[in-house]
Amino acid sequence: MVPPTSPHTLSFLGILFYRFFRLGLTAFGGPAMIAYIRDMAVQKEKWLDQDSFKQGVAICQTIPGATAMQMAAYVGLRAGGAWGAIAAYVGFGLPAFVLMVLLSALYGQSHDLATVVSIFAGLQVIVVAMVAHATVHFGRSTLRDWRDLGLGLVVAGFLLIGGNPLVAILAAALLGWLLFQQTIQPGQQQPQSRLPLAFSTLIPALLLSLALILGIFLCFFLDQRLFDLALMMTKIDFFAFGGGYASVPLMFNEVVTGKQWMTSQTFMDGIALGQVTPGPIVITATFVGFLQAGLPGAFVATAAIFAPSLILLTAVVPTFDRFRHNIFFQRAMHGILVSFTGLLLSVTLRFALAIPWNFFRVGLVALALLALWRKVDILWMVLAGTAVSALLL
Structure with missing residues (x-):
């Protein structure tokens, strides 16, 4: 390695x-x-x-x-x-x-x-x-x-x-x-580290968190639609326990029921595309972002739907x-x-x-x-x- x-x-x-x-x-x-x-x-x-x-x-x-x-x-x-x-x-x-x-x-x-x-x-x-x-x-x-x-x-x-x-x-x-x-069995157990957790090991997560927060604030000053997309997708990813499929009902509730950005049929079209393209089904966020704010919206929605997972990891x-x-x-x-x-x-x-x-x-x-x-x-x-x-x- x-x-x-x-x-x-x-x-x-x-x-x-x-x-x-x-x-x-x-x-x-x-x-x-x-x-x-x-x-x-x-x-x-x-x-x-x-x-x-x-x-x-x-x-x-x-x-x-x-x-x-x-x-x-x-x-x-x-x-x-x-x-x-x-x-x-x-x-x-x-x-x-x-x-x-x-x-x-x-x-x-x-x-x-x-x-x-x-x-x-x-x-x-x-x-x-x-x-x-x-x-x-x-x-x-x-x-x-x-x-x-x-x-x-x-x-x-x-x-x-x-x-x-x-x-x-x-x-x-x-x-x-x-x-x-x-x-x-307990015989397989190895000694557990008693050393305190070094703050330096958390620096990457803290820096990525700071980058995400700054990115959301930048969207706020650039375009309200981008800010709404960033905030929404970040929230969805933070609560999508159980893999990518867990994000689908959360996204549907936010995009269709809450914001009413698109109809149920249009959202399902996005899900269909997400299922026949490579990558996780949460790539549907790219579809939502593109239809809402073009290429910048696609980029912001995609970054926001994946950033929390990387930070947590x-x-x-x-x-x-x-x-x-x-x-x-x-x-x-x-x-x-x-x-x-x-x-x-x-x-x-x-x-x-x-x-x-x-x-x-x-x-x-x-x-x-x-x-x-x-x-x-x-x-x-x-x-x-x-x-x-x-x-x-």
């Missing part, structure tokens, strides 16, 4: 940005991308080890925001410090932002999504394959026995009937503490390091990891149920699963799926 103080930090930041930008081009499936981030960061690049990555998943599950985006920032933070977190975060989210701006401009001119959606129709099937593959891949490395499997299935069922993800996570943490007393990770070896904390974190497997399973089923299946789509998902099993590069698989879908759907 390249330390933040390395003389090659600037070039390493470029590598981080490029690797995550390339991965962001195929960031379909929301939290399913975490498995692919792990393959790149742990197995290929060896920026951090398996245990550290799993701890990152647990952290990102317990704080608000889009989980896949947070994992990109977590890997960057571990590998390259605060600047590494920013490089990975921006690189991973940039493809989704650019594509959403382009599609929002197209929507603003024609309000006709038929052509756009038809191009990505096949990708929805490939997304199902990617999420299903990620569920199996992640589950095999996380589920240890029947208790893990049962807890994962219970979480998946709870989420499928409309349960609150935050409730599922907290319950899984509690059940993990109760259920895993035999699988995680940089603040939580140093604290997490101090008590991660506590045996009770280990059991709770294992429960949270199992709940993430349940989340992936629920997302897989939701995506699959939303597809109007026919012979062509069944064949396409089978080919995509075969390609993933044979470790075909995701980028080429998505490009091939796009071309085939454009011709046949």
Whole structure:
């Protein structure tokens, strides 16, 4: 792992940005991308080890925001410090932002999504394959026995009937503490640090917080619409516990019911675009910002919907390091990891149920699963799926 103080930090930041930008081009499936981030960061690049990555998943599950985006920032933070977190975060989210701006401009001119959606129709099937593959891949490395499997299935069922993800996570943490007393024994516990938390470890979070506050105040003096966007999206992200999908009802309530900036149908059009573009579903904020205040609005809304998550991550990770070896904390974190497997399973089923299946789509998902099993590069698989879908759907 390249330390933040390395003389090659600037070039390493470029590598981080490029690797995550390339991965962001195929960031379909929301939290399913975490498995692919792990393959790149742990197995290929060896920026951090398996245990550290799993701890990152647990952290990102317990704080608000889009989980896949947070994992990109977590890997960057571990590998390259605060600047590494920013490089990975921006690189991973940039493809989704650019594509959403382009599609929002197209929507603003024609309000006709038929052509756009038809191009990505096949990708929805490939997304199902990617999420299903990620569920199996992640589950095999996380589920240890029947208790893990049962807890994962219970979480998946709870989420499928409309349960609150935050409730599922907290319950899984509690059940993990109760259920895993035999699988995680006190003998595995390592000495907990008794050193006081250094103020310097919180400096990145404080500086990012200051930048966010200054940015919101700048919007206030430039344009009231930008200020309203910044304040709204910041608030949404701070309360979006349970991943990116938790932000959708919050955003709907603010944009449609509260501010009445657009109709329900227009907002749902934005959600549709968010589902067929790479990146987290909260990229819908870009759509809202663009329709409200053009390109500046898209930039402000996007920055505001992602900044709080990054701030919380940089603040939580140093604290997490101090008590991660506590045996009770280990059991709770294992429960949270199992709940993430349940989340992936629920997302897989939701995506699959939303597809109007026919012979062509069944064949396409089978080919995509075969390609993933044979470790075909995701980028080429998505490009091939796009071309085939454009011709046949």
